[in-house]
Amino acid sequence: MANEKKMDCVILGLLCHEELTGYEIKKRINTALKFFWSASYGSIYPALNDLVNRGLATKREDTGNKRNKLIYTITDEGRNYLKEWLALPVEKDELRYETLLKLFFGNEQGAEQTISHIDVFEEKTRKELQYLLEAEKSLKDCLSDDGAHKYYLLTVEFGIKTYDAYLEWCKEAKKLLMDNGE
Amino acid sequence: MANEKKMDCVILGLLCHEELTGYEIKKRINTALKFFWSASYGSIYPALNDLVNRGLATKREDTGNKRNKLIYTITDEGRNYLKEWLALPVEKDELRYETLLKLFFGNEQGAEQTISHIDVFEEKTRKELQYLLEAEKSLKDCLSDDGAHKYYLLTVEFGIKTYDAYLEWCKEAKKLLMDNGE
């Protein structure tokens, strides 16, 4: 098994827990996986068709609903494929922050403009941290309901620790830039 | 000016500071920008040709060298383009960690395997932190040499704070998983 096409694995991971439509998969990625993963419809829908063709998932239409709803279910082969992938070593962890890129070139734009980029970053971080703190609370409240919750919580704790560090850095970075500006 | 093709801006940012070949640009990205940006030759070389075609950079052959060396220099239009881009708001900061993805699906693989993924992540983080601490030291030693160094240092400080937080999380995450495993 080559360690490839991450989308397949993400989808199988989500389907492992519950049946989903492509639209619902996108929603899960945009909420539960938000701060460490993303995906567009342009990769989700083709990947779903591909999974069905390879026998890793099945597709059925939702009768009883007027919407053009297509529900996907993982197969046993799909579960095996997922487990094989989980056992493989991690290939890549990537951080790609345009904010840091603009900061790196800060000498070309000056302290003031750089500080305003940091301000935006700080505000965004604060909002996302707030969201994660709420997620932490609700996960802790229902930790025993589902063995998976413990693992979800771990990713949330990662986010909280990371964002805390970001906010600390924002404060210090701005201080350093302001001292020099005067 | 549409806020697009990040590669162009990265290259212009680097060329703003010094003349470079495509190969050297790749090296800069792999070292100075390493932990917050990456790029492949497949995007660098075409982007360089494109920049020349648009008049944002010029290309000349390195005579006096047997190697097929092509040196790129930023133009005034290139500098203006860079400054316009720097003034625009940041479009996207993205974190894409396969480690967290496998962690999120941890319930399908169990605590032991999850811990081993964390171990690998911890080791990798420790190594990169070591590298950043050395970079911090040498930047602090020559801070006054170049106004740009202050900005480089800020990105390094960001990395150090972040990686410190990662290591703290690794410890706590493993403790939580081990307690439950016994």
Place this chain on the structure above:
DNA sequence: TATATAATATATTAGTCTGATATATTGGTC
């Protein structure tokens, strides 16, 4: 000195993913 290996240097391609767009339905609000 010969030879292997690592580093330098440019270039291209298959395959993957994003961001945008198109289309259509359903539910709620004013």
Place this chain on the structure above:
DNA sequence: GACCAATATATCAGACTAATATATTATATA
């Protein structure tokens, strides 16, 4: 009744990666 937001699937141009090809030069080692 009109409007908007959310639901739902699908496609495509353009961007980027990982891999590969090719060739030269510097360095270590036997």
